[in-house]
Amino acid sequence: MSEVVLACDECGAALVIRGARTATCPYCASPAVVERPPSRDRPDPVFVVTFADGDALAKKALAAWVSSQSIFADSALRGAAVEQLQGIYVPAALYSAVARSAYSATIGENYTTTETYTTTNADGSTTTHTRTVTHTEHRSLTGEHVGYVTDVVVSGSKGLPNEELEAVEPFDLRQLRRYDPRLISGWNTEEPSRSLEECAALARGEAIALEGRRLTDLMPGDSHRDLTYQTRVEWETMDPVLLPVWVLAVRYRPDRPPLRLVVNGQTGKATGAAPVSAIKVGIAVLVAIAFIVILVLAFAGGHRR
Ligand SMILES: [Zn+2]
Known part of the structure; x- marks a missing residue:
């Protein structure tokens, strides 16, 4: 089957279209798509997560997403119609590393004491009471933490910002399969439009943020404050992977641009900005x-x- 790449001038996505052509970019609905031959030296993905279901999953996800919107959402959403629906294998990077952190924090330990106090009654006599008072003792703590960070996934597509991919994560990576072109035949795929360095920088940022949440959970005592840490990543690995994503253009009012919804093609988790x-x-x-x-x-x- 002939293979063409449609590159979008608007968002930078580069879709490999097999068979049926589309005139507009599925990511940003821009008609500014130009054909170019596929790049020859593109490395094959190493892994792929396959679509769990047909487009029924995407339509169900849209209905669930509409009913989960706040009362301030435009009520025309309830009659929204799918204008364009595309299943795309989105290029992503699967990253893992060892994170080594040096941290310092102020730890608070609570203890209680019993105090006695007296009150004066209306007749001038006094009564003695006791009460329990909680105090916090602070001490500073420094230490090192080493942990393995796995399964960080970042978008390799300029058409799908990493935040949007994060909003429909997680993917069940136990279902990860070795890439084989037969697994994705008949589907649209996208060429990576973000460089390996860009992906690595995004992944490192996520790994360091994850390490920060782990350190927060690890802090001893009853409370802590002023947690600061410096993390170095070592033994990084990064594999190109294809992830199944539905992109929907949803028309809810004839005079408004369509709404874009992104749905995890494996789990049906959806994200979009409700009007x-x-x-x-x-x-x-x-x-x-x-x-x-x-x-x-x-x-x-x-x-x-
Ligand atoms: Zn586009």
């Missing part, structure tokens, strides 16, 4: 103002009496 209804927010603000006015009037009335 907020200006009317609903306006009514809520008016109700709040009316409530404040009523309170003020009641307060002023109470004083006049």
